[in-house]
Amino acid sequence: MESFTKLITIDRASPVPLYFQFAQQLQQLIETGVLPPGTRLSNEIALADQFGLSRPTMRQAMQHLVDKGLLARKRGVGTQVVTNRIRRQIEFSSLYDDLKRDNRNPHTKVLSVLTQSAGAATAAALRVEEGTDVLSIERLRYADDQPIALMRNHLPVGLVELSAESLAEAGLYQLLRHSGVQLHTAEQTIGARQATTAEAKLLDETRGATLLTMTRTAYDDTGTPIEYGTHVYRASRYSFEMTVAAR
Incomplete structure (x- = not known):
């Protein structure tokens, strides 16, 4: 020790x-x-x-x-x-873009768009003081009329104008790019856990079902954090795929 x-x-x-x-x-x-x-x-x-x-x-x-x-x-x-933990990098893209590319007919139910005080993890990711106002968004993403992911995103206030209407019609990253935000890199962690009762209900899963998790902090071309997201995905209907090379 x-x-x-x-x-x-x-x-x-x-x-x-x-x-x-x-x-x-x-x-x-x-x-x-x-x-x-x-x-x-x-x-x-x-x-x-x-x-x-x-x-x-x-x-x-x-x-x-x-x-x-x-x-x-x-x-x-x-x-x-933990023994033998595997770390993998995957492509920097949005779920909306992935689903659209695969012709899975994505659409979104916006659950909330509001300004609230940043908690500890959000503040650390966005490099602001804890309690600072941030824009918080919660959305339920569908593919072919099936709920597939529950997404929670936090952004600095004033970065971009967002509404429930615009978020229902396009992906967050698409809206950021259209507003002139230059997305550059992201740090993300993928894991798994059991669904809460509320999550299971929204995702049409049984209580305690396994969910894939992804936590991501996205940065612009100056290295400034512009978005912190915590997402959960239905493991029964979604998986992360990547290509790896031998070293």
Whole structure:
């Protein structure tokens, strides 16, 4: 444990939430092999004491990495770095564009378009203070009249004018491009989890059905984050496909 404690620093003057600072740095140590698969970590109480964080903050940081598939909690063993986790890059495109290209007749039900205070994860992704107003959008995407994805997106206020009517007729990225926003790169994480009762109802799935998840932060050509999305997809009807090359 002591081998990596000095590699993580917490900046209490930073606008980035403390839990996210810790989680990001621990993620980097895992991905670079400093903490190899199978590494056992101290319990959350001990970690919180070592880094001068509250227990709820440390619990949130660890849960963030569990949700991303980097850590696993095992009864009688504790928290470990996940063994044989596979990371894959996929094409930077929108679901709307993908469905349209495949002639799957996409259409959208807009559930909400509103301005609200940014939570910790949204604020960190968009590099704004927690509590800053952001534009939040929730949509249900259909393919051939079947619900396929529930999408939640957050954008800086004032970046682009969006309405329920425009979002029902086109994809978000299409609207951003038409407004002059230059989409350039994105960071995304793909995983899976069980559907909540509300999600299952919207997606016409059984309660607890497996959903694919994708969390994405998109950047413009200056490297500024312009969109943070958290999407869930019906695993029974959707899959991610990619081409990989030998190295």
